[in-house]
Amino acid sequence: MEEEFDCIIVGGGIAGLSAAMTLARGGAKFLLVERGEWSGAKNVSGGVLWGTDLNRLVPNYWEEEDAGWERFVNHRRLSLMDPGASFSLDFKSDHFDTPPYTGVTVLRSRFDAWLAGKVEEAIGESDHPDESFLATDILVESVIVEGGVARGIRAGGEDFRAKCVILAEGVNNLLARQVGLEKEYVPADHVAVGVKEVIRLGRETVEDRFQLRGRSGLTNEFVGAATDGIDGGGFLYTNLESLSVGLVIGMKAMRGTGRTPYDLLNEFKEHPAVADMVRGGEVVEYSAKVVSTGDIRGVPSDLTMDGLMIAGEAAHLVLNAGRAIQGMDYAMRTGILAAETAISAVASGDTSKAALAPYRQRLDESYVMQDMKAFQGAVHLLHSPHMTGALPRMACDFGREFFTVDNRPTRKATRILRDVRKKHIKLMDFMKLGAKAGRHL
Structure with a gap:
C-alpha cells in the first residue's frame, strides 16, 4: 500500500514552517516540500x-545566543518626504523593551533556516520522528486532484499522497491557480514590486548611528519623494550589523513611467534624509520580487477545497495600512491556523471542504482578516495621489518655515499651515483627505 501522509505542505517559508511546527507538535505525520536548496x-x-x-x-x-532574528523594534519613525527634506513622526518607548517582543527585524535567509532547524527539533520529539520530513531542493509540479479532491502532490516525477494539502507557496501561487482557487490573471493594482538592498555597516556603526543599545532597533517608513511621486513607499530597518533599505512600488503606477525600480532605489538612497543613514555602507545583497498590496479584493474568495487550504501570501494576505507593513506575521498566523484545522480534520477522518471550513472561520475571527477588512479604506487612502504628492510636500514646506529661526518676524504656525496648504492642495480636497484619514486610520 502506498504511504500516505496526514498532510503535505508546499513551501518552506514562514507560513509553511509555522504549519510544520504545529503539525509536528500535534502528532501529525507530514511532508514539507521546498524548492530552494x-x-x-x-x-x-x-x-x-x-x-x-x-x-x-x-x-x-x-x-538563545544564536537565534534567527536581528533586533527588537523599540523605535518607530514615519517620514514624509519631498525632494530635499523629510518631516517625521518619531516614537521611541521602553514599553517595547520587554519580551516577548512585538516586533523583530529579520533577514529571511538566516531566519527561515533557523526556524527550519527548530522544526527539525520538533520532528525529533514528535510521534513520527522517522516519518515526517522537510524535503528541500524539490520543485512541486502539480497538485494531484482526483474527482475534485486534492490527494497529494507530484514532484520529481513521483506522486506523494496525503489526506490534506496546505499551499504556502508565496505570492507566485501557480498551484493555487492550477486547482482553480486563484484567478489566472491578478490585476496590476493588486500587486507591487519590492526592491531591497542589505547594506553592511558593522554593528558598532549601526548602534552609534541610530542610537541603539543591545539588540534594540529602529524601523523607518517613507512616503512621498521616496518613490518620486509614484504610488509606493520606502523603508529602512536596522539589523545587527546591516540595514535593510528598499521600496515597494505599485506595479500599475510603474507602467509608462520609463523608470525602473532600481533607478528609484538609487535616487531614494541619495535623498538627504537617507544618504546620511547609509553613508559608508557596503551593499551585500540586492533583491526584487512581486508583493501583494493588501487590497482585500486580491484575496481569493475560497481558501479551501476538498483536501486543501491556502496560507500566507499565496492567499495575498498582506496589509499596509500606514502603521506597519504586515506580511510575515500574517503568514505565521495563517500557517498555524491551517495546521490546527488539518490536525482536527484528519483526526475526524474527514478532510472535505466542509470539514476544513473552520480554517476560514478562524481566519475571519483572527486579527488577520479583522484588520484587512477594517483598514481597507486606509489601504486605498495610502495609494491616493495626494499621499505621495501634495501631503508630503506640504509637510516639508511647513517644516522648513516652522523650524527656521532668522532675523525677521516669525509667523504663527496656523498662518504657515494655511499658506502651504493653499500652495499644494485645494481646501475641499484637503478636508476630504482629513475626513478619510479620520474614518480609516
Whole structure:
C-alpha cells in the first residue's frame, strides 16, 4: 500500500514552517516540500516580523545566543518626504523593551533556516520522528486532484499522497491557480514590486548611528519623494550589523513611467534624509520580487477545497495600512491556523471542504482578516495621489518655515499651515483627505 501522509505542505517559508511546527507538535505525520536548496535559500527579503506568535512557536526564543532574528523594534519613525527634506513622526518607548517582543527585524535567509532547524527539533520529539520530513531542493509540479479532491502532490516525477494539502507557496501561487482557487490573471493594482538592498555597516556603526543599545532597533517608513511621486513607499530597518533599505512600488503606477525600480532605489538612497543613514555602507545583497498590496479584493474568495487550504501570501494576505507593513506575521498566523484545522480534520477522518471550513472561520475571527477588512479604506487612502504628492510636500514646506529661526518676524504656525496648504492642495480636497484619514486610520 502506498504511504500516505496526514498532510503535505508546499513551501518552506514562514507560513509553511509555522504549519510544520504545529503539525509536528500535534502528532501529525507530514511532508514539507521546498524548492530552494534550504529554507531561506530563495527568501532574500528582510523586514519586520510583528506580533508575538514567534514566542508561541519557539518559546523564549530571545534567550538563545544564536537565534534567527536581528533586533527588537523599540523605535518607530514615519517620514514624509519631498525632494530635499523629510518631516517625521518619531516614537521611541521602553514599553517595547520587554519580551516577548512585538516586533523583530529579520533577514529571511538566516531566519527561515533557523526556524527550519527548530522544526527539525520538533520532528525529533514528535510521534513520527522517522516519518515526517522537510524535503528541500524539490520543485512541486502539480497538485494531484482526483474527482475534485486534492490527494497529494507530484514532484520529481513521483506522486506523494496525503489526506490534506496546505499551499504556502508565496505570492507566485501557480498551484493555487492550477486547482482553480486563484484567478489566472491578478490585476496590476493588486500587486507591487519590492526592491531591497542589505547594506553592511558593522554593528558598532549601526548602534552609534541610530542610537541603539543591545539588540534594540529602529524601523523607518517613507512616503512621498521616496518613490518620486509614484504610488509606493520606502523603508529602512536596522539589523545587527546591516540595514535593510528598499521600496515597494505599485506595479500599475510603474507602467509608462520609463523608470525602473532600481533607478528609484538609487535616487531614494541619495535623498538627504537617507544618504546620511547609509553613508559608508557596503551593499551585500540586492533583491526584487512581486508583493501583494493588501487590497482585500486580491484575496481569493475560497481558501479551501476538498483536501486543501491556502496560507500566507499565496492567499495575498498582506496589509499596509500606514502603521506597519504586515506580511510575515500574517503568514505565521495563517500557517498555524491551517495546521490546527488539518490536525482536527484528519483526526475526524474527514478532510472535505466542509470539514476544513473552520480554517476560514478562524481566519475571519483572527486579527488577520479583522484588520484587512477594517483598514481597507486606509489601504486605498495610502495609494491616493495626494499621499505621495501634495501631503508630503506640504509637510516639508511647513517644516522648513516652522523650524527656521532668522532675523525677521516669525509667523504663527496656523498662518504657515494655511499658506502651504493653499500652495499644494485645494481646501475641499484637503478636508476630504482629513475626513478619510479620520474614518480609516
